[in-house]
Amino acid sequence: MRQSFPMDSALGVVFALGGAAILQQALAMQTLPGMNVGPGLFPSIVGAGMAIMGVALTIQGWIVRDTPEDEAQPLVTWFAVGIVVALAVTTLAMPYLGFLVAGTIFSVVIVLMSGGKWLPAIIFSPIASAGIYYLFMSGFRVPLPRGILG
Amino acid sequence: MTHLKTLAGALALSVLAIAPAAAQYPDHAINLIVPWAAGGGTDATGRIIATLLEKELGQPINVINRTGGGGIVGHTEISYSPPDGYTLGVITTELSMYHWTGVSPLNYENYEPIALFNADPEAVFVRTDGPSIEDLLSEIRANPGSVKASGANLGGMAHLGWAGVLVTNEIDPAAAPWVPSEGASASLQLLASGAISVVTTTMPDARPMVDAGEVKPLIVAANERVAAAPDVPTAEEALGNKWAAYAWRGIAAPKGLPEDVKARLAEAMDKVVNSQEFKDFMAQRNFGIDYRDAAGFEAFLKDADESIGKALQAVGLAK
Amino acid sequence: MDAFALAVGLVFNAETLITIFLAAVFGLFVGAIPGLTATMATALLVPITFYMAPIPAIAAIISCTAMAITAGDLPGTLLRIPGTPASAAYVEDSYRLAQNGKAGLAIGIGVVGSVLGGLFGFLFLLFTAPMLAKVALGFSSFEYFWLAVLGLSCAALISSGGLVKGALALLLGLFIAQVGMDPLTATPRFTFGNLELMGGISFIPIMIGMFAVSEVMRAGRRAMAEVPQMNLKNPFEGTLGALWKYRKNQVRGSVIGSLLGALPGVGGDLAAWITYSLAKRTSKEPEKFGKGHPEGLVEAGATNNAALSASWIPAMVFGIPGDAVTAIAVGVLVMKGLDPGPTLMTLHPENFYAVMIVFAIANILMLPLGWVAAKSARWIFEVPRALLNAAILLFCIVGSYSINNSMFGVWLMLGAGIVAYVLEARMIAIAPIILGIVLGPLVETNFTTSMMIADGNLLGFFGRPVAAVFGVATLLIWAVSIYRTVSDARNARLEAAGHA
Known part of the structure; x- marks a missing residue:
């Protein structure tokens, strides 16, 4: 090429x-x-x-x-950009919304972006966020942002 | 989405409005910021204090290591935190130096001192087969630059301890240059491997290497001999010139702490420092206990600020 | 041998054994969670050890650390989030193996190889601890400098993209390590007045971002490996065969790990990188490395745990802790009245042997616990990719946050993810960047310290015999590699011209 x-x-x-x-x-x-x-x-x-x-x-x-090279996938995909934007927005919002809320919304967005369905996204996201939240908060004493639920 | 955000905003406001109805202090977990890494002396003493203070106050105390920048990051974070008694910190010797060397404007006036709990003098070490203090000083006088000393970073307490020994004996500090290192154990390793000739550090930091027969203390820069090494003379006894340099640790809160919270913490710290468990811990690790209450600690900090400023000027490190 | 019998009694009682088991489970758990480190596990254990008898207290820390470090390979293998800097050395191979449906084999090699390496380290320690400690004590900043440079060179020169790209990755890592305050003079560098940057850039959010986030960005839409995942009855199937096939690597990795581990501060992180590159250099099929080949995995895995055992030598024999974990452990030892240092060997040899036996037990415990972990690991592959993506990224966020308890770590992770995504698309390896960040401060402080001692004379770096050997070896490796790169390029050019 x-x-x-x-x-x-x-x-x-x-x-x-x-x-x-x-x-x-x-x-x-x-x-x-x-x-x-x-x-x-x-x-x-x-x-x-x-x-x-x-x-x-x-x-x-x-x-x-x-020299010809194996053509890799295109560098800028909408998925990669979406991940970056979702992470950036979540990082900005987390101190205000708290980990539970921001993490749940983030998780729903990621599941949908990755081709998941609405129902699993809505069921999975709060459970995953809450599980990780309590594991780190009480198990490892990491003071995650509490935000509006604090 | 927008509805959710409005709702969230409203919820946040209402929570904020209720918050000030404070109950008896403390009613939730307290964070204790340690500006040094896990595993060091400040971390070890900070953690034992946290454990004992937890019992006194009846709330969990989370030890948070905020490391970096020679302690500046952690110290700054303590001073910036809300003065509500839920963020405390261990402050250390380096606090008296930052504004003199110009690396940070922080000084003791940014804090509400609660209690001093530890102070250890710097001592001078050489290899076990090394010279006496008199021979060491004459070697430095005769061949400036041949003797290299280490102990910690440039301009730290260990460095000042060494420079003070030289200055009080009318030797130019440049005649025995300071080799900066990451800390006492790195310097002791340099000494044991024969790369340098002198290390200044505190007795607890050097204890294992002394017991191993690798290094020996010559003098201790203290007002009186220390319990951990009663047969090591003070600088004044050995050389006739008074010189004392202590590394210390204490508990402090951000400036502006409410009086009742401060009183509660001071009372709890008084019990902790005077408890048998604390005394045993400090004795086992060879840490010296130097307890001063809030007022005493404040006066101590003011003194330390002045004397360290003078010493730093003498070495040429003050801006 | 009386002391040894006493030591057996100290260890083989219900209290100690239960403690070892519980601490091991705890370590397995913490180590398997991305972003949580063995140091963190140990620090969390310390307040609990206040209430224990001396031997159980130290046993808890040893078994917890050993397990946490081995378990750190799990998220690396399954999700490409290496748990420790050492496991970043071989994460490509173990992750590719898992993607090819051989997660069980990858974990099996990691666990069984670690156990063998750890036990070797134990035997080695038992006989040579005092001597080895004495040698380690003779190392000054000059020797450390060359050793660290040697390790960095290995990482850069073996990386898949070639010399120039490897060196650039390494230099990028070294640069990232310089952001913050200079460790020796506390001068702020590249901080632009930002307080968070003054604290420096921790390698953990970078590691999470570079390996995990970039992988999700790249492969997140792709279906999981379609290959049927592993043998359900025996997840370790094929492990012993692989270990036997690469037995030379196993032995060599263990020996080098034991020797390097004894050097305070360097050993653990560096040893696995050196042996991984050694395995690649001496292999008959070096082109397979980094693409899911077990050879380097065997050698580096063995090295890792051998070095872990050996890293306790300087701590036990001289009270010089090499890293945060042993530093905390030394603190606990002292608090319990077991002063580390030569007196431990002369006055209370039974305590020394007891610690050694705990090592052996902790290593053997890894087999059943690792087996259970490997067996349950297949769950990861049954989670739909969409949900897994969300879970991985949530863990990435929390893990990066927990380093300093601030959102700054999450920003670092995101930035590192983007950079790695671009670099990897151009065949620039990530691993040397991580090693550069981890070893950067070590290289620099030892360089500066040595320059001060040598009064600025570069020949001083060859003034001590051991330092001179390391130095010449390092320079030779670079010279050979540069020569090879240039002549390869010329040949390729000539060939191209011939075809045209």
């Missing part, structure tokens, strides 16, 4: 730029009095390494760009 710009090279450019940014930040860190090495030394090494390897990946991706 011929691409105008290979994916690996694109990723390599991202890594190279990221490495350069890390390097730039790390070099700005100050050495503390009485130390010949500062907190910026190790990050500089990592940043430089990442920049070099990023360039290497860009070149490598370019060299092998004509």
Whole structure:
């Protein structure tokens, strides 16, 4: 498959730029009095390494760009995006709604998205959320957000 | 969906409205924030306090390790928590240092001190076949830079303890450079493996290695000899210059705690610290008990803040 | 041998044995839940041990930890959520095996291999503990630095995508480990003034996000393995055959695990990675690794538990705990008047042997408990995929939350899931990222400490004999790998040109 710009090279450019940014930040860190090495030394090494390897990946991706590869499934699927959005919304809402409510709604959404039916979703979700909630709250003393049911 | 949200909102408001009708403190579980990792000395003492305090107050106490940033994350979280008595914390020596070194504006005024329960002096250790304290200091004077010391992070209590020994004996702290490490056990390992020459840390932290015959204490930076090692001289006895550096731990709440809650907690802590179980635990682990009530702890913190500020300035770490 | 007889009496009584059993069940339970760690299980046990006699107290902690760590392989195998950094080394193989309908075999190899490795570690300890501890004590920051770099190099160089992609994954992990406050000077790095970031990024939400969330994103719509799941009468079927076939790996994994485990702080996490890569390097069919091949699983699984037993050596003999679990255990030992340290061996050898026997019992207990767990594991495959997705993600949320009891962990998990989803699509392995996060602080502190000791002279890193050997070995591995990558690329190019 011929691409105008290979994916690996694109990723390599991202890594190279990221490495350069890390390097730039790390070099700005100050050495503390009485130390010949500062907190910026190790990050500089990592940043430089990442920049070099990023360039290497860009070149490598370019060299092998004509090699055919097993076509993977498309990267951006509505399902993957849906999972991310559902997780993000749940994370935002949980401190206000509490784990029980937010977790139940989230669970219903995920079951439906994954091709489940309404009935199992409605039965399963509250039970799963409550089970996990009480297991962690009383069993492991993890203070999950109580929210509106607190 | 929107209906559900409106309903939920209304429900939340009504719950909020009822909430302030508080019953007798405490009526539900209390969180105790420990700013250091599970397994360390602060965690161990925090957990025993939690267990005993649970009995006194009749409500469960959850120990939460909020680690990171040399204790800053946990300390900050304690100071930010609502001052309702349901979030307490163990505060430690490092609190007196943050604002001096400029890493965080936190200081003792952000807290409501409840009780100090532990203080241990820093002691100086060398390998069992190592030199005496006098020989060690003359070596540093003769060959600056040849002796390397460690104990914990840069600018921590262990570092100050060592710098103080040097400064009180008129040696430039740079003549025996500090090698920062993750903590006492890492430093003791460096000492035992022969990579460095000196470690400063507290007696309980070094106990196993002393018993193993790998390292020995030379002096303890304390006002008087410690019960855990009665034959180790104080800095003043050995060198003629007074120098004391204590690492401490205490219980505190966020600033603005209601007076009645504070009184209840102080009373409970008084019983806990004076209980036989607590004394046995501390003695077994070689921790020194230094109990001060709320007022005493506040005065102690004020003192510590000043003296540590001076010491940090002497080492050149204060901003 | 009087001491040994005394020790047998200390252990073989109703109180101790019941404690061991209950603690093992508890450990199995905690370890099998994604996001909960052996450290957490141990910390929860401590208040209970206050009310126990010394030997049952320490027995409870040992059997709970051993079981929790082994059980940590279960969510890895079934759901691709590794329980410990060590099990992340071989999670690809065990998960693929399960997806191919061989979950029983994967769990069986994990459990039986662990038991054998653990028992080997026990025997090894019994004879060499004091000597091994002495050697471990001679290791300074220089040796630790090289050892950690060696482990990291192994993880990067064996990963499936090749050298460049492996190295990038590793560097990304090392970078993530640097976010937060520098462990030695408390300087904030890459935190942008954010208080949560100042606390650093824990590997657990990252691990959950990278392995589990990305897997749901990718495969959540796909039906579960259509293959009939495992033999119901004997879930461990084929285990012994696999172990016998790879007996060399079993023995080598146990030996290396026992040796590396004795190094405080490094052993447990690192050993399994080193032996997994060793297995791949010496294998006749390295191309099968990471795709559901039992060979690496056998070796790394054995290593894991051998290292776990051995990690108690420095704690018992010198009172130097290597990780949070042994640190808590040392605390309990001291509280019960069993001061760890050489006096434990001379004054109270019966206590030392009693601890050793508890190890053996805890390891043997894994067989029946692991069998039951494997047998019930098939339930996972009977849950409809839609419900399973929801349950996995709920556990992911709670597990990430419970690390610091804050929603921040959940955000980290989500971000890590997205990153891993993209990287894996381009054949960049996730495992080196996790190891980079776990070992990053160790590499850095030992590097900085060594630089301070050597006054900034890099030759100082080769100044001590053991450090020099590790250092040269590491550099050689890299040199060979880079040479191979470059010459492979050139050959491929020439071949392509020839065809054209």
